Amino acid sequence: MSKFEKTLRKKVGRPQNILILGLGSVEVESASNVFQSVFVFSPLDQIFKNKNTIYFENLDDMAKLPEVNFILINPEIG
Secondary structure (H helix, E strand, O other), X not given: OOHHHHHHHHHOOOOXXXXXXXXXXXXXXXXXXXXXXXXXXXXXXXXXXXXXXXXXXXXXXXXXXXXXXXXXXXXXXX
């Protein structure tokens, strides 16, 4: 278990869904081990593939998301 994954487990009690904006494959992979569903906004590529990881290329598609319990944002994309 990675340090990032341990931190996620400490911060979130019973995780369900996470939205990730602009992070790398390590973060996406760790989140997929912790959360039930991982939603990733990645207009360029799908860096990590898993059955609980869903990629969005368009911001309009994210309006259809179910309840999101946790959001991770890379400050470099803003």
